[in-house]
Amino acid sequence: MDSYDDRGVGGGDGRVAGPDSGRVPTVPDPRAEPRTDPDSGPESGPGPETESGPGPEPRVGSEPRTGIAALSFPYQVAAAVALAVIGLITCTQLAMVFLHVAPSNTLTKQHGKGVDEWVYPEFEQNWKLFAPNPLQQNIAVHVRAEITGADGRRTTPWMNLSGEDGKAIRGNPLPSHVQQNELRRGWDFYLGSHDSQNRANGLRGTLSEQYIRRIVMLRLGEHDYGGTVERIQVRSEVRSVAAPAWSNEKISTKPSYRVLPWWTVTAADLPEGAADPKETDQ
Structure with missing residues (x-):
C-alpha cells in the first residue's frame, strides 16, 4: 500500500502535487484591490472579507455656516445694524428707568425733564403691589354735565368714566398705558393735593384741578349730548374689595362717595383746537 506522500497528495515540503507542483501557493493580500480584466470583469471567486475602516476625514472649513455668517454680505450688514440699534435702545431704556427710580442726583437735576418725557406715560413705575398695605379698594370716577341746548338746560345722568376705561382694556391684548392710568393717576393727583373739604393744600392743587377738568372734557367730547356743556x-365711588370665600373676614362692600362742587367750563378746559384762541387767552 502506497503511503500518503507517494500518492502525490502532498509532499513533505508543503508543495501540492500536480502540473505546477514546483510552485508554492501564495496568500492574497487583503489590502490589495481585486484585479480587473477588461473582458471578464473583476476577478472571480470569493475574496477575503475586509473590515470597512473610517471614511476620509472632512476637509478643514467644509462645515456649513450658520447664523449671521450664513447670510450674504448686505444682509449681514443689515442684521448688524439692527442688533446695534436694539442694543442701544435697550441700554437707553434701562438707563432712563434707573434714573427715574433712583434718588435725586446731579443727572436727574439737570435732565429730569427729559427722563420724565421718556418714562411717562408708557413706562411708569408703580410699586403699590409690593407695598406693606396694598390697595384693597375699587375706585371709580363719575361725571355728570349740565347741558344747554335747544330744549333748554338739563343735567345728564352720572357717567362712569372708569367703567369706560375698563371696557376699552378688557379683551385688548395690548391696552394703552394711557387708558389704564391717565384717569386713575389724575384722580390720585387731585386727592393728594386737596383736603377732605376739597380745598387745595399746596401750589399743585390748581394744577391737579385743571388736569381733571381737561380729562373729563376729553371724555365728554366723545359723546353727543345735543348741546353745549356749561x-x-x-x-368718586369707593368700594372695598370683598373678602374671599374661604375667609371669615367681614368686609362691607357698600359704596362711599366723594362729590366735588360744580365747575364752570372755560375755554382752557376744552381739548386743544376745540376752543377759540382768543377765548383761551382771555
Whole structure:
C-alpha cells in the first residue's frame, strides 16, 4: 500500500502535487484591490472579507455656516445694524428707568425733564403691589354735565368714566398705558393735593384741578349730548374689595362717595383746537 506522500497528495515540503507542483501557493493580500480584466470583469471567486475602516476625514472649513455668517454680505450688514440699534435702545431704556427710580442726583437735576418725557406715560413705575398695605379698594370716577341746548338746560345722568376705561382694556391684548392710568393717576393727583373739604393744600392743587377738568372734557367730547356743556361735576365711588370665600373676614362692600362742587367750563378746559384762541387767552 502506497503511503500518503507517494500518492502525490502532498509532499513533505508543503508543495501540492500536480502540473505546477514546483510552485508554492501564495496568500492574497487583503489590502490589495481585486484585479480587473477588461473582458471578464473583476476577478472571480470569493475574496477575503475586509473590515470597512473610517471614511476620509472632512476637509478643514467644509462645515456649513450658520447664523449671521450664513447670510450674504448686505444682509449681514443689515442684521448688524439692527442688533446695534436694539442694543442701544435697550441700554437707553434701562438707563432712563434707573434714573427715574433712583434718588435725586446731579443727572436727574439737570435732565429730569427729559427722563420724565421718556418714562411717562408708557413706562411708569408703580410699586403699590409690593407695598406693606396694598390697595384693597375699587375706585371709580363719575361725571355728570349740565347741558344747554335747544330744549333748554338739563343735567345728564352720572357717567362712569372708569367703567369706560375698563371696557376699552378688557379683551385688548395690548391696552394703552394711557387708558389704564391717565384717569386713575389724575384722580390720585387731585386727592393728594386737596383736603377732605376739597380745598387745595399746596401750589399743585390748581394744577391737579385743571388736569381733571381737561380729562373729563376729553371724555365728554366723545359723546353727543345735543348741546353745549356749561358745567361739570365729578365724584368718586369707593368700594372695598370683598373678602374671599374661604375667609371669615367681614368686609362691607357698600359704596362711599366723594362729590366735588360744580365747575364752570372755560375755554382752557376744552381739548386743544376745540376752543377759540382768543377765548383761551382771555
